[in-house]
Amino acid sequence: MSTFPFSAVVGHDDLRLALLLNAVHPGIGGVLVRGEKGTAKSTAVRALAALLPRLAVVSGCRFSCDPTATARDPDCPDGPHELGAGASETRAARLVELPVGATEDRLVGSLDLERALRDGVRAYQPGLLADAHRGVLYVDEVNLLHDHLVDLLLDAAAMGRAHVERDGVSVSHAARFLLVGTMNPEEGELRPQLLDRFGLAVEVRAARDVATRVEVVRRRMGFEADPAGFVAAWQESESETAARIAAAQARVGSVALPDAELRRIAAVCAAFDVDGMRADLVIARAAVAHAAWRGADEVAEEDVRVAARLALPHRRRRDPFDEPGIDDDALDDALREAAQQEEPPDDGGPDDSGPDDPGPGDGGPSGGGGAPQSENGTAASDASRPDTDHRPSGSTPAGDGRSAAAPPASTPFRARLLQVPGVGEGAPGRRSRARTDTGRTVRASGETPRRAADLHLPATIAAAAPHQLARGRAGSGLLLRTGDLRRAEREGREGNLVLFAVDASGSMAARARMSAVSGAVLSLLRDAYQRRDKVGLVTFRGTAAELVLPPTSSVPAAQVRLAAMRTGGRTPLADGLLRARAVLRVERLRDPRRRPLLVLLTDGRATVAAREGGDAVHDACRAAALLAADGVATVVVDCESGPVRLGLAARVAAAAGGPALGLAELSADQVAGVVRAARAA
Template sequence: MPVQYPFSAVLGCAPDDLDPMGLALVLTTISPEIGGVLVRGEKGTAKSTAVRALAAVLPEIDVYDGDRFSSDPDDPGATSPDGPFAEEARRTRPVRLVELPVGATEDRVLGSLHLERALSSGQVEYEPGLLARAHRGLLYVDEVNLLHDHLVDLLLDAAAMGRSTVERDGISVEHDARFILVGTMNPEEGELRPQLLDRFGLTVEIAAPRDPVQRADVVRRRMRFDTDPAGFVAEHAPVEADLTRRIAAARDRLTKAHLDERALLTIAQVCAGFEVDGLRADIVMARTALAHAVWHGRTEVTREDIRQAALLALPHRRRRNPFDAPGIDEDLLDQLLDEDPPPPPPPPGDDGPDSGDGPGSGPDSRSDDGPATQPEGSPPSTESDPSSPGADSSEPTRSESAPHTEPGEQSADDAPSPPPGSAAPDTPGQVIGASAPYRPRLLTVTGVGEGSDGRRSRAIAQRGRRVGARPGSNGSLHLVETLKAAAGHQGPPASGPRRVELRSADLRVAVREGREANLVLFCVDASGSMAARRRMTQVKTAVLSLLLDAYRRRDKVGLITFRGSAASTDLPPTHSVEIAARRLEELPAGGRTPLAEGLLEATEVLLRERVRDPHLRPLLVVVTDGRATGGRDAVARSLQAADVVARLGVSTVVVDGEAGPFRLGLARDLAGRLGAEHLAVDQVDATALTSAVSDSLGRGDGSRVAPASRRSVGAA
């Protein structure tokens, strides 16, 4: 077994001065009910090393020899499907660290029928999964943001309930599954959904130190470990032993710790002040504050305990939409902690002091039921209500810098564009913001793929409805088809019952049709012909809505823009949709329209991604009004580039950004050349399209809405 890098050496500090990552990991081992830790950070910041080293400093546990479910001999309510056990079978072993691979299947996580024994002897026996192995230990998921959502839900549910129930393949098993869940992730590779973020008890953001002295110290320690692993571990053994003793003592002290009414009301006041959803944050903060107190040898929760609990439990619960970055305002936190919490509720039957004639009961006073009354006809005050429409907001409106035009007026941005093929002078780019995203139409790739599980296009996948069977043993067993294959080589009928003879060639696994994730590559026209304020706002809102849809469907996304005289890949294909949204928000508009360069840049990106992952099917979304004004023979070159893209055979959608009563229809012509679906920018909105259909049917005038292409199979 390889020597593990010491936990204390990763942190590089004493137990009394843990960094946020070390503190979060220690607190959740003291009180596993906190709900686990999510460690977010850039690559190369020792996230995985720290988690793997944590198991070595945890106190050993008592188990029964031969118990695959690690039931606790000291817990009278603990049960094991392998039990009962004799007291003589009791032994002590180190805590396990169980790693869950990103590509694990549901059967491997939950456990399933022991296939070999079922086929060889006909016995129905349960083979425990990773949840059973991780009971009373650590379950570690590296790159948890790349784990399929249904597996993350399954893990978090088991961590919250403390039990795992398996009802499948003719078996029914329930066992304890209390473990410390630790996930690590690099945000550049994609985010977890806010709903899943909220299920982790604590989260920490880490980054490599920028101080050269600290960086050199980290490198020095690592090189010493690589040179003499055993000696390095022995050098840190006293600190590791001290950590183990302190964790064990803190666990014992936790049963005596007390959270008084004032501390509980302060926690509630902090959570309410940060407007977190639900009550999970309050519960996690209370448990974390208690763990922090006992870690420091106290049984009473202090202001500092609550502050540290808020810094660990609230940042990831502040997100209001998938593109918000986790974070917490420490100044606001200190302000909330310094305020006196509301008085505790009176005991039952005590109505409290008479408030009918006392101070503060007048009509001009402000009560807990709302703002103070104001003179009739005066405008409502917004000074004390940050949620009111007139209140000052800390986030400026992204379109404040754009000039205002009255209806019927024409701004400089709405000036007529030059005719196709004519040159337009380059103009300085201006940034125009998007409106609030909406629910877009579902754009899919034609055919049936074999990509990774997702939510966009049809595919042969691990999950979904069963559509057939194929030979093999890698997958979910299709018992009926296996028996059918075996029936062909059975001997003559016997007078009594006999065992079915099965060969390895008889095995059949289920073929399932589900949904896959795709590469959604956006190729966005940011030229002057698209720079009209209303038009660019529509375009950015449509792209932002499609990005949000790609985020929910676990797609990979890329962003290409073209303006002036060239095209650029602003975001190579990645799972980090948040970065694409930021690049889109900062995208300036203006200049000529190098349409050919944009299409050729998209071709190069698609060809590279096809080599990297042949199973990842792309969906190209070209957002343009179809005008080509970049350079000599711009129109002819754009048509040639469209032919190059068409020969790739990828599913393509052209989102037409042209607006106004007089339209040239160039984007529609481009779509025909590409063999693509053509959508007006206002047709991307699924709600608007549904309303148009409903209005048409309601009028009964026979008017029709243009049918969607095969690639658009419905609303999201």
């Protein structure tokens, strides 16, 4: 099957350069490719693998050992290798794809359960990390991969070795590979801690230029019509790129990194206030690789600039909702200031910032997040981003048909834990109790284990022990049958679907109250981000409810929709609850394992009935009861304030079978301990 040529990919210069630099120097730590769907992310990664030089490997070695004496792994699990005639061979570099649903066993390898039970030997079955050694490990939709698997593969990529300590197996093998992860931010973000572990990150977007889009379609259709002919037409360019990669790989070890450029790297990282030292190391390695790529023997300022532009954007995030990005002007300023600094004295300490240093509000590299980048690399217009500071401060009186922009959210806080009652079987996360493949063992079941890690050894031995005499056991070994095997049931945490239903009516539109409500929702959104939930947002005001944000794993998208929320008008509480019920019913069909949690923020003062002539509050309670009948866990946040309180939100909560909490009770700092707010009915 033909692969689309790397040289034929239109545009995406940063993506192609980041991939090439990692091919030259895998120690950079891989590439994270962020971008919208349909932007040739996967095409570029698969095309790169075809350009990598062929490898000399030890014949029959499952770990692709290099037969060169100086590069041979003395600790290879298949070693020691006797390198006589015919003991080595050459093959193409592998492209190994890690599927989103992969298990830890498939990634790092595990005990060969079949051989252990059949032959009584402790045999190791290699995983995908072994297959990817000296090749490319590609993870599509890396943001949907379980966090502990991301940690494992990033550890291996950083150390160049995989260490396996499980199931009675203790193995260490070489695992040096080019790690590439692609993701669509609309489907959820990686945690900042995991973002930092990727060496380089690039943002890709479809071109808005008509001529470029035409060329993309022309080349793709040409490839589909005649793959062999299209590849042949680009063969000369592909061969040149492959030869340049091989030459850069041979040169990279001898490229010098002068002290002046090393100080420049440190100064830029300090100016951008980057946490830790990983950024400094990545920029240094990427600068060396870039110098080797352009055929130089020494790193220059241009190499540092290119490396910093690719290594710093995703490390600028201070908050889960910050946009990754870096301002080119701020980078140029930081490089200019670094060049003007004098070499520090040998006995001197760190210099204090002077009064002329740019501050957080001066647009310098240490202030505020870098602006999101547009297609041509320039900062996106401020008009394209929500700006709460420019919203009108006035509010619309209750009952007025007009609407106003919601006031800025109050300061977010650490939210208390809200849980769904019972034990689920949903997606891995950190909110509610669930039966999972990882976590603590709670019991044994009679099901046959699917993998070695699922085996409940004490229960298996207990099941087999009474039958040893009947089976004719004569020696010291235990005679096992398939029916003796017991599976360990484990309990961990799952991610839920958290649907926010926000009352945006006139009675809620008082500036202080709506600000507090927005701050509470934002705090709960941060909590949902950390616990790997899907979120959705329903608002209701006037005469109807609106699904502002369909359920998604992109929690930052909910924040953007919340910032754009309008307020004012009457209170169709029943319609809001019925709309939430309809959304949850559809989501249950799409993802039946993900249990829902409805968080309703309202003062309960319903003024619009679900049916003509009905009682608005009674209809709201009936709608809440329907949610309870559907098994939806509901938490009602009572936003009523003032000296006179009607307690209507508590009535709705009672009908829904859930608790009613005050806004202050959502703060974990104001509530002693972690509690379960969504109790069983």
